[in-house]
Amino acid sequence: MTKPPIELTGIRKAFGALEVLRGVDLSVERGEVVVLMGPSGSGKTTLVRCMNLLEEPDSGHVRICDCAFSCGTRSDRRGRARLMQRARQQTGMVFQQFNLFPHMTALGNVIEGPRQVRNLPMAEAVALGERLLDRVGLVDKRDVHPSRLSGGQKQRVAIARALAMEPEVVLFDEPTSALDPELHAEVLEVIQELAGDGMTMVIVTHETHFAREVADRIVFMDGGVVVEEATAEAFFTRPSKERVRTFLRLVDHSGALVDAPAPRVGEEAV
Amino acid sequence: MDMLADSFPMLLRGLGITLLLGVVSFVLGSGLGALVALARISAFRVLRGAAIMFVSVFRGTPLLIQIMIIYFGLPQLGVQLEPVPSAILALSLFAAAYLSENFRGGILGVDKGQWEAASSIGMPYWRTFRRIIFPQAIRIATPAVGGRFIALMKDTSLASVVTVVELTRVAESIGNANFRYMEAFLMIGALYWLINTLLSVGQGMLERRLGKAYA
Numbered sequence: 015m016t017k018p019p020i021e022l023t024g025i026r027k028a029f030g031a032l033e034v035l036r037g038v039d040l041s042v043e044r045g046e047v048v049v050l051m052g053p054s055g056s057g058k059t060t061l062v063r064c065m066n067l068l069e070e071p072d073s074g075h076v077r078i079c080d081c082a083f084s085c086g087t088r089s090d091r092r093g094r095a096r097l098m099q100r101a102r103q104q105t106g107m108v109f110q111q112f113n114l115f116p117h118m119t120a121l122g123n124v125i126e127g128p129r130q131v132r133n134l135p136m137a138e139a140v141a142l143g144e145r146l147l148d149r150v151g152l153v154d155k156r157d158v159h160p161s162r163l164s165g166g167q168k169q170r171v172a173i174a175r176a177l178a179m180e181p182e183v184v185l186f187d188e189p190t191s192a193l194d195p196e197l198h199a200e201v202l203e204v205i206q207e208l209a210g211d212g213m214t215m216v217i218v219t220h221e222t223h224f225a226r227e228v229a230d231r232i233v234f235m236d237g238g239v240v241v242e243e244a245t246a247e248a249f250f251t252r253p254s255k256e257r258v259r260t261f262l263r264l265v266d267h268s269g270a271l272v273d274a275p276a277p278r279v280g281e282e283a284v
Numbered sequence: 285m286d287m288l289a290d291s292f293p294m295l296l297r298g299l300g301i302t303l304l305l306g307v308v309s310f311v312l313g314s315g316l317g318a319l320v321a322l323a324r325i326s327a328f329r330v331l332r333g334a335a336i337m338f339v340s341v342f343r344g345t346p347l348l349i350q351i352m353i354i355y356f357g358l359p360q361l362g363v364q365l366e367p368v369p370s371a372i373l374a375l376s377l378f379a380a381a382y383l384s385e386n387f388r389g390g391i392l393g394v395d396k397g398q399w400e401a402a403s404s405i406g407m408p409y410w411r412t413f414r415r416i417i418f419p420q421a422i423r424i425a426t427p428a429v430g431g432r433f434i435a436l437m438k439d440t441s442l443a444s445v446v447t448v449v450e451l452t453r454v455a456e457s458i459g460n461a462n463f464r465y466m467e468a469f470l471m472i473g474a475l476y477w478l479i480n481t482l483l484s485v486g487q488g489m490l491e492r493r494l495g496k497a498y499a
């Protein structure tokens with residue numbers, strides 16, 4: 015049995031007085047697709063950011079592949095920084111706002127990690143970059159800067175950039191939330207293909223249809239703790255907690271989260 | 285017209301000295317300003333404090349006083365500088381204080397998602413700065429830095445008080461020679477204006493080129 019590529023135990027994180035994560039245990043198995051759901055402010059973003067240490071927990075243990083961290087201990091800053099870099103090379107991250115490098119072309123974005131971090135020779139990096147751009151359907155955009163790409167295309171380049179590090183795990187934080195609805199499908203398809211190829215992934219999303227199709231397991235968070243964990247099928251058809259049932263009612267069928275549901279006349283009692 | 289012909293060699297020399305003061309101080313001030321900006325955003329408290337102090341002192345006192353302290357004051361401490369080096373030193377320090385703030389604004393103006401994207405692919409801090417942040421910060425800072433260069437060109441005129449024979453000093457001596465002060469200062473004023481118009485045009489071209497690199 016191999017160890018799970020991501021293992022979080024007893025994760026706590028506060029911003030000032032606000033306790034955002036209050037003791038989370040979660041591991042992600044190799045090849046597994048975990049979807050994180052939960053209401054706004056429940057700590058989903060903070061939790062995925064802990065999985066590559068963009069956010070450092072106040073306490074708890076984080077293991078990312080072969081890098082183990084005990085959080086909350088102030089020791090050996092340099093060794094820690096190096097370990098963090100290694101951990102981050104083994105996890106890809108796809109951001110809600112893409113965060114592409116605007117001064118580089120699509121190909122430039124994708125090969126930046128291979129060239130600068132993995133030290134691949136140029137020819138090899140370019141070949142890899144082209145292969146990945148082809149995989150996300152954008153090889154014809156290789157010399158285009160992000161400003162000339164649509165939101166969906168930007169996000170697909172960002173996925174290619176994350177894959178270029180050949181990570182063990184890819185983390186997605188609401189990859190379609192910044193996109194117009196008609197652009198969601200092209201991004202979700204790419205993610206679905208990755209799932210088909212056996213990529214280990216953690217995905218924060220409000221898209222229920224997509225979650226149901228792609229997830230092996232759904233983790234529902236509320237108030238900084240994991241409230242429910244179930245297979246996608248069980249989660250949507252027989253949620254055991256009232257909190258989850260309320261949430262699923264607020265998420266409409268297209269997957270958009272209704273932030274402040276206006277009670278319709280005659281429905282207040284629901 | 286006679287006056288122009290007679291003073292032409294002097295004028296040319298003055299122009300040369302003014303350009304020398306402006307360009308050299310800008311280059312030195314940029315280098316020092318970049319270091320001060322890095323100190324200002326560093327993780328080390330002592331460096332940050334020193335940078336804040338430096339900026340506060342050199343922005344909070346008149347350039348004229350700084351020039352006089354360096355030229356007339358330092359000899360008391362045994363440091364004697366020629367007029368031109370004195371002026372360049374003062375102008376560079378003064379420019380560095382302002383430029384460091386322009387650079388810092390450029391660096392802080394880069395979206396924090398850029399740092400995160402770079403560290404998410406495991407890029408170390410300095411490499412992230414060099415490859416990702418710096419090219420974008422330059423672009424954000426260019427208008428302010430260009431404005432500072434133009435201001436510096438005009439500030440070189442203060443070097444005249446420590447006997448540097450740059451354009452302003454040349455205007456004075458032309459005026460003293462024939463009492464045609466109006467013509468002398470108008471002519472010199474026009475020269476400053478010409479230099480700075482050219483600088484503005486250059487800046488516009490640079491900004492367009494930097495903009496093109498994104499599309």
Ligand SMILES: Nc1ncnc2c1ncn2[C@@H]1O[C@H](COP(=O)(O)OP(=O)(O)OP(=O)(O)O)[C@@H](O)[C@H]1O
Nearest residue numbers: 029030032034052053054055056057058059060061
């Ligand atoms: N850097 C920060 N500084 C202060 N507060 C923060 C910071 N990051 C997040 N928070 C707060 O922590 C709480 C949880 O944030 P988080 O982004 O993890 O929630 P989320 O579940 O991702 O929500 P959403 O669905 O809206 O994205 C929120 O109240 C948020 O305002």
Ligand SMILES: [Mg+2]
Nearest residue numbers: 058059060188
């Ligand atoms: Mg979030």
